[in-house]
Amino acid sequence: MRRLAIAIAVFVLATVPFWVSGSFYVNVASQILIGAIFALSLNLLVGYAGLISLGHAALLGVAAYGVAIILNAGFGHVAAIIIALAATVAVTAIFAILALRTTGIGFIMITLALGQILWGLAYRWIDLTNGDNGLSASSRPAPLGISLASANAFYEATLVVFLLAVFAMAALIQSPFGASLRGTRDQPRRMTALGYDVWTIRFLTCLYSGFWSGVAGILFLYYNEFVSPHAMALSASAEVLLMVISGGSGTLLGPIAGAALVVIMKNVASAYIERWNFALGTIFVVIVLFMPEGIVPGTVRLARRLWALRKRTDIPVAESGQ
Amino acid sequence: MTALELKGLGKSFGGLRVTRSIDLTIEPGERRLIIGPNGAGKTTLFNLITGEIRTDRGAMRLFGTDITAMASRQRAHLGLARTYQIITLFPKDTLLHNLVLSLLGLSALRWKPWSRLDRNEALLQGARDALGRVGLAHLADRRLAQTSYGERRRVEIAMALAQRPRVLLLDEPFAGLSIEERRDIQKLISAIPRDVTVVMIEHDMDVALDLADRVSVMHFGEIIVEGTRAEVVAHPRTREIYLGE
Secondary structure, three states, rough: OHHHHHHHHHHHHHHHHHHHOOHHHHHHHHHHHHHHHHHHHHHHHHHOOOOOOOOOOHHHHHHHHHHHHHOOOOOHHHHHHHHHHHHHHHHHHHHHHOOOOOOOOHHHHHHHHHHHHHHHHHHHHHHOHHHHEEOOOOOOOOOOOOOOHHHHHEEEEHOOOOOHHHHHHHHHHHHHHHHHHHHHHHHHHHHHHHOHHHHHHHHHHHHHHHHHHHHHHHHHHHHOOEEEHHHOHHHHHHHHHHHHHOOOOOOOHHHHHHHHHHHHHHHHHHOOOOHHHHHHHHHHHHHHHHHOOOHHEEEEEEEHEEEEEHHHHHHHHHHHHO | OOOEEEEEEEEEEOEEEEEEEEEEEOOOOEEEEEEEOOOOOOHHHHHHHHHOOOEEEEEEEEEOOOOOOOOHHHHHHHOOOOOOOOOOOOOOOOOHHHHHHHHHHHOOHHHHOOHHHHHHHHHHHHHHHHHHHHHHHOOOOOOOHHHHHHHHHHHHHHHHHHHHOOOEEEEEOOOOHHHHHHHHHHHHHHHOOOOOOOEEEOOHHHHHHHOOEEEEHHHHHHHHEEEEEHHHOOOHHHHHHHOOO
């Protein structure tokens, strides 16, 4: 049953270019997948480690800038991707060493500050980043000789990476390490007394999260073929956090649903509603009021309640007979 | 070799000296009861022994190994387990998962980032056995939040015992329990094999005294009376502290 559902979902996702008309909507789908990978990486911290980062866009930015800078220096795509990922993980390590001195509000504030520092660097280090004008990347890579220049080809390549990301997250969450991680979120003190190294568990999770943020950043750069400091701004960090929280943190599907919601509002609804930000805000308020745990867990809860209500009205005799 | 040896252990929070200078020697297999009025520093003493609070002065040895500067998690790996006065477990998880976390804590498996934990039969069976030993096997799949306070106490003790500790610290295991639940816990504790050394803090002298070989009385961060049950009960200082004579 579960496998069938996964197979259907993968089939539907893979055939998006065939039943969606026009490259505009295929591109929206690509953006959703990139946003979802990014949100999933943050969800690892927010949902499973209980650590809220407000500087994650900086990590995406490091990867995107990394690829752009290395490509512009005349290197190939493979070198650019590997170096950019390594740089992102290295920057994440520095973030984590500084931010993991605390949890809670302290962690939020330190990640926020570090994110702002990197944003400021992207803005001001003009020799390297070209400042506010941003950097363009001249071409997309062609894995196995397949050109990703078209919207459809790029979407399919992004889908492959997205599926890999989902699989990698699911594997980690269900593994013994995943159980250790959730334990450190719920009872760090008890976990220490049980023999767990809470700090190292959190640190490794930060690195893993940073790695996937880097992957999202590389896709982001190749999708836009351009990166500017706006990609690293606080509003970008807040946006991905909203994806995670609105969709449902600590679930695998939640951040994906959240990414879809935000990207669709941004790209599609903005064509019809001039004040789309207002509409997005209203939706978030509604989510917080009726499903504070997020869209995915909230829908599951409401569906269960409806199901229980139906059952109860189906067999009133059995209940009164008790 | 002594199981646990504390020498001149001291801790201050600002100007408040919570433990002054504690000397304590506990033999392997011993059942030691630590009593004393509220604020005597009993729980702080446990936190110092497990390393959750760093000591200011003094030294600690666990079966001859100096643990004074050792991280809390390393002490667990050396065979030190504890329960808390305020139950700290994993309420959203099942009883079985609580026990799995306890077993996983001392296993190298806890670092493994692949393979499904819920398919690790050896670990699950170990957790089921540990639950069975405290008579909770039938509740294995229930969430902890849906169990009674007495059952949670048993889960907590099961988690500590599942780690096969050499020294077990029990912080007020009878607090907040009904008479019937107390009897259950009492049975559980008296059934702990003698290769485990047990140190217990307790207010309820009636149940606790029966379990103890030796008793230490703490007052204002010091151990002032120590001896067998009868000696301590008869000691005038004990009467002074407890009855205000």
